[in-house]
Amino acid sequence: MMTQKRCRVVGFRIGSLELENPLVLAPMAGFTDLPFRRICRRLGAALTYTEMVSAQGLVLGNPMSRRLILSDGSDRPFAVQIFGSDPDVMAQAARICQEEGADLVDINMGCPVPKVVKRGAGAALLERPLVAGRILEAVRRVLRIPLTIKVRSGWTAEQVVAPEIARMAQECGVDAIALHARPRSQGYTHCAQWALIRQLRESVSIPVIGNGDVLSPADALTLRDATGCQGIMIGRGARGGPWIFSRALAMLEGGRLSPEPAGSEVWRIVETHLESIRDHYAPDRALHVAKAHLLRYLRGRPASARVRESAVRASSVAALRAIVRDHLTLLASEPGEEGVSSQQ
Numbered sequence: 001m002m003t004q005k006r007c008r009v010v011g012f013r014i015g016s017l018e019l020e021n022p023l024v025l026a027p028m029a030g031f032t033d034l035p036f037r038r039i040c041r042r043l044g045a046a047l048t049y050t051e052m053v054s055a056q057g058l059v060l061g062n063p064m065s066r067r068l069i070l071s072d073g074s075d076r077p078f079a080v081q082i083f084g085s086d087p088d089v090m091a092q093a094a095r096i097c098q099e100e101g102a103d104l105v106d107i108n109m110g111c112p113v114p115k116v117v118k119r120g121a122g123a124a125l126l127e128r129p130l131v132a133g134r135i136l137e138a139v140r141r142v143l144r145i146p147l148t149i150k151v152r153s154g155w156t157a158e159q160v161v162a163p164e165i166a167r168m169a170q171e172c173g174v175d176a177i178a179l180h181a182r183p184r185s186q187g188y189t190h191c192a193q194w195a196l197i198r199q200l201r202e203s204v205s206i207p208v209i210g211n212g213d214v215l216s217p218a219d220a221l222t223l224r225d226a227t228g229c230q231g232i233m234i235g236r237g238a239r240g241g242p243w244i245f246s247r248a249l250a251m252l253e254g255g256r257l258s259p260e261p262a263g264s265e266v267w268r269i270v271e272t273h274l275e276s277i278r279d280h281y282a283p284d285r286a287l288h289v290a291k292a293h294l295l296r297y298l299r300g301r302p303a304s305a306r307v308r309e310s311a312v313r314a315s316s317v318a319a320l321r322a323i324v325r326d327h328l329t330l331l332a333s334e335p336g337e338e339g340v341s342s343q344q
């Protein structure tokens with residue numbers, strides 16, 4: 001019988017930051033807070049991103065914005081992603097992130113949400129390379145830590161600007177680029193075009209972090225082999241299943257799919273996650289965030305309908321934890337669905 005060859009997973013470097021493997025947790029608004037970043041890091045992500053944070057909010061001292069960039073070190077190395085359109089404000093915000101302990105600052109150049117784009121930020125910067133360049137120069141000037149950008153491929157499928165933006169970013173001293181391989185116009189309606197990630201990798205010398213539709217451990221291996229990208233960024237595939245990182249690592253190492261973690265292990269992770277949410281937020285916010293995550297963990301587990309109903313009605317995180325504990329046997333006996341995802 002042939003034995004599968006194991007190979008050491010090679011990490012990569014973003015400027016001065018040495019990463020132990022290629023796996024990166026994508027920024028996700030409402031999801032990639034400190035408790036979730038910590039879990040993903042423990043389960044194998046080499047780098048985690050905060051959700052996008054308003055540069056203006058940080059500069060004006062908005063407590064909500066400031067809270068989003070907090071870390072206790074357990075999620076390190078972590079990146080803070082900022083969005084905005086004014087070079088001076090972006091530079092001031094980047095400096096705040098650096099002072100607060102971020103390992104890296106990322107500029108959002110891909111968010112398609114109208115509220116953001118209307119203000120000239122996010123994906124709007126793909127159409128305004130001059131402004132984008134001024135932002136990068138201003139931010140680079142104040143940062144000692146590495147700088148990355150996260151882009152979509154362009155505004156429409158016909159107009160691919162990522163390589164042009166990436167070359168400009170490289171000249172401005174950006175240390176890596178993450179590409180969500182879809183245009184702004186597509187939202188999530190089409191498949192990510194991984195060929196664009198390969199094309200981008202061939203057009204710049206800084207590392208490329210490939211992103212889009214890595215929903216299972218096997219997808220991580222396929223993306224790396226198809227594109228040669230140095231980093232593999234996972235978003236939706238980690239919601240309700242952060243063990244995608246440990247399983248993807250096993251896949252990259254041995255080329256073989258490891259089983260889903262045992263039910264009891266899954267529920268131990270869920271409990272730890274809920275406790276960590278409880279400790280991080282004020283009670284009302286904690287309940288809201290904990291429910292959002294728990295409902296994700298329950299997805300694709302058919303017999304969990306009853307548990308889901310109780311969870312929706314729960315009035316505290318302690319009640320949610322009790323529900324999980326009471327139904328542990330039922331939940332632990334059910335595997336989740338591989339690669340379940342929802343479109344944002």
Ligand SMILES: Cc1cc2nc3c(=O)[nH]c(=O)nc-3n(C[C@H](O)[C@H](O)[C@H](O)COP(=O)(O)O)c2cc1C
Pocket residue numbers: 026027028029030031050051052081108110111150180211212213214215233234235236237344
């Ligand atoms: C709920 C949600 C929130 C997101 N928030 C952000 C964000 O704050 N900043 C960002 O650059 N991308 C954001 N994204 C996009 C993801 O980072 C990622 O590019 C996209 O989901 C494609 O990767 P995936 O197929 O692995 O999910 C978000 C995606 C989702 C589903």
